Amino acid sequence: MSKKVLLSGIQPSGLPHIGNYFGMMKQLLADQDQYDVYVLIVDYHALKSIKTGREMSENIKAVVLDYLALGLDPNKVTFFKQSDISEHTELCWIFDNITTMPYLMRAHAFKDAEAKNKEIDVGTFNYPILMAADILLYSADIIPVGADQKQHVEIARDTAEKFNRIYGKTFKLPEALIVKDVAVVPGTDGRKMSKSYGNTIPLFAEYDEIKKAVMSIVTDSGEGIPKNVYAIHNLLRPASELLPIYESKAGKYKELKELLIGDLEKFIAPLREKRKEYEKDIPKALAILKAGGEKAKAVASAKMDEVREKVGVKVY
Numbered sequence: 001m002s003k004k005v006l007l008s009g010i011q012p013s014g015l016p017h018i019g020n021y022f023g024m025m026k027q028l029l030a031d032q033d034q035y036d037v038y039v040l041i042v043d044y045h046a047l048k049s050i051k052t053g054r055e056m057s058e059n060i061k062a063v064v065l066d067y068l069a070l071g072l073d074p075n076k077v078t079f080f081k082q083s084d085i086s087e088h089t090e091l092c093w094i095f096d097n098i099t100t101m102p103y104l105m106r107a108h109a110f111k112d113a114e115a116k117n118k119e120i121d122v123g124t125f126n127y128p129i130l131m132a133a134d135i136l137l138y139s140a141d142i143i144p145v146g147a148d149q150k151q152h153v154e155i156a157r158d159t160a161e162k163f164n165r166i167y168g169k170t171f172k173l174p175e176a177l178i179v180k181d182v183a184v185v186p187g188t189d190g191r192k193m194s195k196s197y198g199n200t201i202p203l204f205a206e207y208d209e210i211k212k213a214v215m216s217i218v219t220d221s222g223e224g225i226p227k228n229v230y231a232i233h234n235l236l237r238p239a240s241e242l243l244p245i246y247e248s249k250a251g252k253y254k255e256l257k258e259l260l261i262g263d264l265e266k267f268i269a270p271l272r273e274k275r276k277e278y279e280k281d282i283p284k285a286l287a288i289l290k291a292g293g294e295k296a297k298a299v300a301s302a303k304m305d306e307v308r309e310k311v312g313v314k315v316y
Helices: 019-029 055-070 087-096 108-115 122-136 147-167 206-215 226-232 238-249 253-279 283-312
Strands: 006-012 034-041 078-080 141-145 175-176
Touching: 006 019, 006 108, 006 122, 019 034, 019 055, 019 141, 034 253, 034 283, 055 078, 078 141, 078 283, 087 122, 087 283, 108 122, 122 283, 141 147, 147 175, 147 238, 147 283, 206 253, 226 238, 226 253, 253 283
Parallel strands: 006 034, 006 141, 034 078, 141 175
Antiparallel strands: none
């Protein structure tokens, strides 16, 4: 029995932090043994926020190094770059012609931008349709997303249903996989860890970076067990092991932070060294991405050939 197809898109948005890893990256890496996995770097989506060619290029390379260092296996996963597959934008245009503006105006990202009186670009408005093309080209069964991204999978389903209704059965209807136990990792200031808040612990940090970040974690002098320190530490050790230590050292924040620094270094150091090894031969790492693109291209090309025939543009 063939495996179900799981597809996940990665934004090339700079260096990841431990919140990214324990939030979604760890789960995706676990999925590569259970599903037929497609992982695409969604560089065309990232054009919404990245406005210089150099930053985009460097970020794409960084994503490749990050995921290879974390253990993504190109023998199990089709790992590729969205912009290498022209069928994504071609299918998006075809979908544009069966999608109404009032329908897309219900999308959360558009409504949020509109509420903030932002000057909304076409990419922001049309983002869900390009995402629908990303998903439907590969006959994906499962799309792992956070709860805030569920609507995008629903839009992909609606688009598939509408196309199938107009032109005949062509696309599989994907299902959103909402990972229930996704860790919401607190940052050094107690808010959700986020690059935009400047409160992160980088996933491939050097020892001194780890120490500086952990020592800056906000603690409340009135709490025996510092909740932010404990929440981050709990990602690395189970509560059954960790709680007795924290209870025995209640109020000793410096000692507890030093313990966390040691455990973070044990976790990060092997990943950091593996990434440095890949960094020594970036062309070799990029060759893995290119090979994945060739594999994805074959699948996308076959699906688009079917779509062109359905819409009537394939006449020879």
